[in-house]
Amino acid sequence: MATFRLQRRYLPPLASGEEIWCQLFSEPSAGSDLAGLRTRAERRGEDWVINGQKIWTSGAHFSDFGILITRTDPAVPKHQGLTMFFIDMKSKGVDIRPIKQVNGQSGFNEVYFTDLRIPDSQRLGKVGGGWRVSLTTLMNERLSIGANMPTGFPELFDFCCRFATADGPIIEDRAIRSRLATWAVRASGLKYTAFRTISALSKGETPGPENSIGELVAGTTMQEIATLALDLQGQMGVLSMFALDLMGQGGVLQGEDQTEASGRFQRMLLRSPATRIEGGTDEILRNIIAERVLGLPPDIRVDKDVAFNRIPTTTRRERS
Numbered sequence: 039m040a041t042f043r044l045q046r047r048y049l050p051p052l053a054s055g056e057e058i059w060c061q062l063f064s065e066p067s068a069g070s071d072l073a074g075l076r077t078r079a080e081r082r083g084e085d086w087v088i089n090g091q092k093i094w095t096s097g098a099h100f101s102d103f104g105i106l107i108t109r110t111d112p113a114v115p116k117h118q119g120l121t122m123f124f125i126d127m128k129s130k131g132v133d134i135r136p137i138k139q140v141n142g143q144s145g146f147n148e149v150y151f152t153d154l155r156i157p158d159s160q161r162l163g164k165v166g167g168g169w170r171v172s173l174t175t176l177m178n179e180r181l182s183i184g185a186n187m188p189t190g191f192p193e194l195f196d197f198c199c200r201f202a203t204a205d206g207p208i209i210e211d212r213a214i215r216s217r218l219a220t221w222a223v224r225a226s227g228l229k230y231t232a233f234r235t236i237s238a239l240s241k242g243e244t245p246g247p248e249n250s251i252g253e254l255v256a257g258t259t260m261q262e263i264a265t266l267a268l269d270l271q272g273q274m275g276v277l278s279m280f281a282l283d284l285m286g287q288g289g290v291l292q293g294e295d296q297t298e299a300s301g302r303f304q305r306m307l308l309r310s311p312a313t314r315i316e317g318g319t320d321e322i323l324r325n326i327i328a329e330r331v332l333g334l335p336p337d338i339r340v341d342k343d344v345a346f347n348r349i350p351t352t353t354r355r356e357r358s
């Protein structure tokens with residue numbers, strides 16, 4: 039298990055950003071149902087040998103290290119047989135394949151492990167205690183997404199103050215004012231919720247399930263705001279998409295359309311679906327808030343107490 043010496047070696051450069059880390063959690067058949075993961079870690083003397091695959095690993099292609107959740111005991115219920123490790127991403131046995139996105143960029147990767155051998159000193163937490171470690175990571179991730187995510191409200195407000203149609207300035211439109219008021223309240227609620235959490239963190243507390251609220255509200259608000267801004271821009275909204283392309287190719291735009299052409303709302307609109315998936319989808323965040331914040335009855339989980347290797351993975355028709 040990671041010792042104080044290892045903590046001193048790895049944590050300061052992680053916090054300062056001198057060394058980049060990634061989060062090796064999701065797999066092709068384990069995203070929302072993360073505890074269904076299949077990457078295996080098997081004990082060999084003082085070492086562990088890891089085989090399997092991760093997907094959607096942001097930044098793996100430029101990361102120095104990664105935290106990796108694995109299955110160490112398939113004979114117990116799925117949440118109990120998991121163990122967390124950290125690995126050097128340049129190790130033999132780690133194959134990183136960037137995923138090419140529709141915009142031409144590669145933000146995340148597939149990562150394959152073939153007989154990756156690591157010492158037990160790279161284990162984080164207890165053997166079989168990986169679920170607990172991953173929950174701490176996920177709650178911090180949701181906090182950082184929710185607390186840092188711009189909703190786009192100040193930009194939209196500024197845009198509405200300057201924008202006019204043939205009917206006059208849109209800031210005088212009652213329907214627009216009503217929507218702006220709703221988003222102003224939400225943006226303010228998010229801001230003070232984040233402040234409250236940061237105050238709690240400064241007193242040594244850890245982020246809890248309530249931090250799912252920030253990511254959920256910020257993601258949906260950003261999408262709604264960007265959609266309205268594009269609707270208001272009319273044809274210009276589409277032109278701005280084009281302008282985005284031009285700028286990507288080194289083109290320069292001049293004149294009064296520049297702000298709209300900067301593609302701010304278009305970028306927001308294109309990014310917002312990802313915000314509503316990364317770190318937990320809207321549905322999963324709603325389940326967490328319902329169960330762990332509001333104390334409502336839990337979602338039905340038929341495989342919760344079944345040994346992982348006894349959970350059926352194919353249908354009867356496929357088996358026959």
Ligand SMILES: Cc1cc2nc3c(=O)[nH]c(=O)nc-3n(C[C@H](O)[C@H](O)[C@H](O)COP(=O)(O)OP(=O)(O)OC[C@H]3O[C@@H](n4cnc5c(N)ncnc54)[C@H](O)[C@@H]3O)c2cc1C
Nearest residue numbers: 061062063064069070094095096312315316317318319321
């Ligand atoms: C920009 C971005 C960056 C990412 N970075 C990383 C990373 O660095 N590391 C990493 O490990 N992963 C990363 N991911 C992956 C992310 O964690 C998963 O995509 C996410 O958890 C959803 O899993 P999935 O894609 O397998 O979808 P699925 O789990 O297959 O979900 C499909 C749909 O079913 C719904 N659904 C599933 N279960 C339930 C349920 N119980 N109740 C109601 N609805 C349900 C979901 O809400 C969703 O709409 C990233 C994703 C994105 C978009």
